[in-house]
Amino acid sequence: MNVWSQLSAAQQKALLARPAQQDQSALQARVQTIIDTVKENGDKALLDFNQQFDNNQSEQLIVPQNEIDNSPALLSTELKTAIEIAFNNITKFHQAQLPVTKTIETQPGVCCELRYQPIQAVGIYVPGGTAPLPSSVLMQGTLAKLSGAKTIVLATPVKGDMAINPAILYAAKLCGVTTLIKSGGAGVIAAMAFGTDSVPKVNKIFGPGNSYVTMAKQLVAQQATGVAIDMPAGPSEVLVIADEGANPTFVAADLLSQAEHGEDSQVVLVSNCETLINETKREIDAQLSTLSRKAIAQKALLNSPFILVDSIESAIKVSNQYGPEHLIVQTRNAADIVDKFYNVGSMFVGDYTPESAGDYASGTNHVLPTYGYSQVYSALNLMDFFRTYTVQTISQSGLAQLANSILPLAEAEGLDAHANAVSIRLQEAKL
């Protein structure tokens, strides 16, 4: 246990520091080679990488539409319903974010509009691994569907000769995925950025992945014209604030649900109650023993500070300084202090609001800024699937009035032709 008030500012900063990221230059060179190979050999390169990295010998890159359409029959009723509830709640929450054109007449005769365009073609990456991740499809695909994107590409790897899990297929079906690619890693990121015979070129690539995928996203965002990415990736993290009235069983369960994500996950407990901290530790030990991912969670807990503060006010300051991806507030006054937090990805208020609700089903997005990026990046939201542009229409008299601003500024900036474009028009205007 770390007693916050006994630490110097430098010690406090060190306690909240994320683990340093590795030197990326060797990784960058390897990933660049993969990208260049896909640019040169297209689909053939993807098939080669499928063999090499996933022992997948299949010649089939694109999942046929009938496999997607038939997926519901392969699911248990329970899992099918679970996917539908999540899809409906995510839709409700994000539908409220649909933008509308804003029209402002800034001066008489000067009509300015802010308009929104769905990004035409989006790519969504969903990692493979030991278990399928239908929630990852839903958290991105639902937004793509709502935006009205014309092309929704989903890429996910399969191991050996496995089929894509029907939960993934059904989530893809609900989200209106237009192309589903069986391929993973940096190669398929390059394929979506530059296009191949089978893979449509997209304008923006979303989704989590390993270090190869993350590096590939960064590189193609710099190298492919008109391609953007969602946000920088980092290990997942949670900060829990709990007071003396909190239930240590709940607190322990929340810390473990973050710790089981990966060995590099960070979990932080901040409390004004030493007893709560000690009881939570005992509860963690008790709950750990039943978890299938016990070893992963244990490793993650090694990096994870438990901090004793003087007051909940002090806990708020710790959270704002750390900037957690997930913040869970289990204090008696939780509802009253919500407005005091900033630099947070997603906040869970009260004893009965576990992070796993937001991870799956409440409707909020689980794609969130982590690793300190909550100071500046947003939780994934519907605007990430739109772009804004402006439209203006000016009348002759509107332009004559505006000339009082344009002409002196153009002169000050030494841009004659900018001034000419106005004065030539005013010579012709019927005012």
Place this chain on the structure above:
Amino acid sequence: MNVWSQLSAAQQKALLARPAQQDQSALQARVQTIIDTVKENGDKALLDFNQQFDNNQSEQLIVPQNEIDNSPALLSTELKTAIEIAFNNITKFHQAQLPVTKTIETQPGVCCELRYQPIQAVGIYVPGGTAPLPSSVLMQGTLAKLSGAKTIVLATPVKGDMAINPAILYAAKLCGVTTLIKSGGAGVIAAMAFGTDSVPKVNKIFGPGNSYVTMAKQLVAQQATGVAIDMPAGPSEVLVIADEGANPTFVAADLLSQAEHGEDSQVVLVSNCETLINETKREIDAQLSTLSRKAIAQKALLNSPFILVDSIESAIKVSNQYGPEHLIVQTRNAADIVDKFYNVGSMFVGDYTPESAGDYASGTNHVLPTYGYSQVYSALNLMDFFRTYTVQTISQSGLAQLANSILPLAEAEGLDAHANAVSIRLQEAKL
């Protein structure tokens, strides 16, 4: 003149291709050295770079507040008014974009909010050069002020022993700039990203610049925790669509007002009328002779295609394929076809709506995606100065209902502790 219908698809694509960007690896190494020097030596490095790059020997990095406060007295009434009109219109247009919290009850007892936080500390870069750029201060600073950012840093270089131009100072005053740094280039970008004794660390860096500045922004966005940048930069460009009724004098003036920006500017004229194209060329020659930046504009025009199309419908397709930063539509049916355009940064509709109105004073932003990025990046808007996060509060019965989605999904994804965090709570819930 290029006749669009006589070109193959490949020739059309080549005609609309932007000039290739140079290999960036040598530049990257040079800029990284500058960044590392600033990280190590702080203010001292900035002063050294001021000497080295700008022949500025002054020991003063930060402009005293009284210089900013006294700036109006140094301006002509005309220029002061011009700045104020622009500031007021930019404020009006962007104020309408102020976000409000959205609260959605996705299921009974499941309350989800989307909230907005101003980015706390922002940095704005304004290039130096032969003339001051007060418009660049206004187009970024007004938004920072509207957002409620606590720290607004403005950085701009000065040559030799010059003072900062009073038009820049006055624009900074109107925008509530909190720190004004006299320093330019990659060094000051690094200073804003990492912080020095004099320069506050910021969370997001905005603004145009030369290739060093652009590279520095890219590198710090990858290397500094919690630092983002506005958008990728590229040469400025305009596409003008004009029909037989357009005024070739206006069209020529608009093309030249883009061409004078820089030798790498691109201007494209698309028309369904050969006579209009020929008359515009003659008008360009006539207007060119009077411009102080004639040599720059002439060079830019060498890269710039004039395209004859069969119809305005075809012109719309050319524009959507090119994706122009600025689009000017001078056709008789301009108002009717606005909705048919996409992939555009800012659109100017009708004969009396020159680009220079939006560059300076109408209220729309002049920081726009270029070089094909209008497929995916937005015109600078107020949301670029905010981040979004979510807050949720779930009741005991709300969680019990949501469990029907969370538990099967957690099981499918093999995440036991995610399920535990719900089921442990439901054991205690009073339902």
